[in-house]
Amino acid sequence: MNLKITEEKNYSELTLDGELDAASSLQVDTVINELLKKKVFTLLINCQKLEYISSAGLGVFISHREHLKNQKGGFVFFGMNEKVKNIFEIVGLDKIMSIKSTRDEGVTLIETIVKQK
Amino acid sequence: MKKFITFCDRKNLTCIRGFLEKHLTDLVSNPVLRNQIIMAVDEVCSNAMIHANQCNGNELEIRFQNSSDKIIIEVIDKGRAFNFSGYKTPEIKNIITENRKNGLGMILIKKIMDTVEFKRRGERNICRMSKKLVIGN
Numbered sequence: 001m002n003l004k005i006t007e008e009k010n011y012s013e014l015t016l017d018g019e020l021d022a023a024s025s026l027q028v029d030t031v032i033n034e035l036l037k038k039k040v041f042t043l044l045i046n047c048q049k050l051e052y053i054s055s056a057g058l059g060v061f062i063s064h065r066e067h068l069k070n071q072k073g074g075f076v077f078f079g080m081n082e083k084v085k086n087i088f089e090i091v092g093l094d095k096i097m098s099i100k101s102t103r104d105e106g107v108t109l110i111e112t113i114v115k116q117k
Numbered sequence: 118m119k120k121f122i123t124f125c126d127r128k129n130l131t132c133i134r135g136f137l138e139k140h141l142t143d144l145v146s147n148p149v150l151r152n153q154i155i156m157a158v159d160e161v162c163s164n165a166m167i168h169a170n171q172c173n174g175n176e177l178e179i180r181f182q183n184s185s186d187k188i189i190i191e192v193i194d195k196g197r198a199f200n201f202s203g204y205k206t207p208e209i210k211n212i213i214t215e216n217r218k219n220g221l222g223m224i225l226i227k228k229i230m231d232t233v234e235f236k237r238r239g240e241r242n243i244c245r246m247s248k249k250l251v252i253g254n
Contacts, residue, residue, distance in 0.1 A: 019134075022163035023127035029218075052134070052152070054159055055225055059218035066216050083152040090153070090228055091209050091221055 003031055010114040011042035011073075017049040020057035029060045036064070041073030044110050046103070048079035053087050061097065072117045074098060078106030118182045125170040125177050125194065133162050133179055137190075140181050144188060147254045154188070154248055157229040160222040161192045161244045169196030169242060183250070187231075192244045199242060201235035 001018035012035055020028060035043065045061075061075055068074045078100040080088070088094045100106040121136040123129040137155045145151040162179065166172050173196075180191040206227060207220040226233055230246040237243075 019131065021127075021130050021134075021159065022167065023130060052156075054130075054156060054163065055221035056163065056218070058221055062213055062221075063216050063218045065213075082149050086149045086153065087156060087225070090225060096213065 001027060003027065005031065005035070007040075008044075011044055011110050012040045013044040013046055015046040015049065019052040020050060020060075021052065021054045022056040025054070025056035025060050028057070029063075032060065032064055036067065041068050041071035042110055042113055043068070043073070043075050044106055045075055045077045046079055046106075047077055047081075047084060048103075050080065050084055053084050058087070058091065058093060062093070065097070072113075074113055076100065076106045076110045076113070078103050118180055121179045121181075123177050123179075125166040125172055125175045125196070127163065127166060127172060129177075130159055130163055130166075134159055136179060137181070140183075141188070144183055144250060145254060150254050153229045154190075157226045157246065158190055158192065160226050161246065164199075164222055165192055165194045165196060165242065165244070169194055169199060171196075185250075187247050187249045189245065189247045191246075194242050195240050196242060198237045199235050199244075201233075 001016065001020060001024035004015040006013040014031065018024065065075065076098045080099060088097065088099065098109055100109060119140055121133065123132055134155050137158055141151050141154060145154065162177060165177060175195055178193040182189050206223050209224060212220045230248050232247045235242065235244050
């Protein structure tokens with residue numbers, strides 16, 4: 001999996017390119033931990049090139065969710081394909097995670113979160 | 118029956134998904150449903166690699182067969198036995214409130230597949246899963 005981090009003024013965008021499984025989830029977890037060390041608590045997750053997600057991938061986001069929330073931040077996902085979105089839906093994570101269709105919608109929501117800080 | 122033999126290393130999960138995609142494409146036309154089945158098997162394989170075999174390079178075998186109305190997939194390894202009957206599947210809400218990385222895999226396997234059973238035969242663990250094929254899917 002290829003990861004790209006784009007640092008914006010008040011948040012970072014993490015682009016996931018490829019398959020997020022039990023192997024690559026370790027890499028994503030490390031990157032998120034590094035961002036947390038830099039006090040980045042608001043993360044826009046670009047899923048436009050994410051082909052696959054397993055429970056290990058979901059687990060990475062579940063494990064950091066509360067920490068981000070406590071820091072008045074959070075994850076905002078956008079651009080999920082139907083297969084990836086379906087996996088979030090099966091376990092009900094679409095109800096507790098912020099998932100938007102387009103990047104514009106994602107950015108709008110993340111800017112709202114930043115303003116509320 | 119189609120077989121795929123690989124080794125207990127997380128990096129091999131991609132190849133397993135490729136094997137499954139190849140054989141499921143003609144049987145399950147809906148890509149979302151096909152992905153669910155692939156994911157359920159991926160979860161069984163990653164559990165076998167990580168928990169039963171500690172990613173030690175042991176052999177892992179995937180067997181795929183289908184009849185007109187269902188598919189049967191078996192995952193076979195020689196690692197530590199998994200006590201399926203004694204395993205209590207966690208609640209999703211507890212995984213979320215406890216910020217857990219693990220635990221969702223078995224929930225997904227049970228939700229996606231019609232039957233799931235784990236057996237120990239000699240030195241081998243056999244996970245056998247089935248899924249009904251629905252015309253039009």
